[in-house]
Amino acid sequence: VQLQASGGGAVQAGGSLNLSCAASGRTNSWNTMGWFRQAPGREREFVATRLWRGTTYYADSVKGRFTISRGYAKNTWYLQMNNLKPEDTAVYYCAADRTYYDPPSIPSEMRNYDFWGQGTQVTVSS
Numbered sequence: 001v002q003l004q005a006s007g008g009g010a011v012q013a014g015g016s017l018n019l020s021c022a023a024s025g026r027t028n029s030w031n032t033m034g035w036f037r038q039a040p041g042r043e044r045e046f047v048a049t050r051l052w053r054g055t056t057y058y059a060d061s062v063k064g065r066f067t068i069s070r071g072y073a074k075n076t077w078y079l080q081m082n083n084l085k086p087e088d089t090a091v092y093y094c095a096a097d098r099t100y101y102d103p104p105s106i107p108s109e110m111r112n113y114d115f116w117g118q119g120t121q122v123t124v125s126s
């Protein structure tokens with residue numbers, strides 16, 4: 001099983017990027033999909049997650065600006081990032097797990113995900 005994140009790049013503040021994550025292997029059982037990010041000198045932090053019924057959750061810092069979605073092909077998901085800010089600069093990682101989560105359980109910890117992509121760099125300049 002492999003996850004491949006792509007779509008990162010360098011943009012100015014206020015710009016947009018759309019990250020993609022493509023999973024290979026037994027993808028028909030991906031029930032929880034997420035995105036995390038890690039800025040230099042900081043711990044990896046939760047960004048967004050999509051549960052198996054389609055419920056989504058976001059970190060407060062990105063709420064209203066980022067959108068996580070699943071592609072038509074169930075082995076692909078996205079993170080649309082709008083109105084980017086310099087503090088969004090980080091390496092973004094996609095993650096997946098086969099666990100079925102339902103509210104109020106929110107898989108926002110790294111330990112909630114068994115599979116990880118390699119990361120894609122997002123740099124936002126002011």
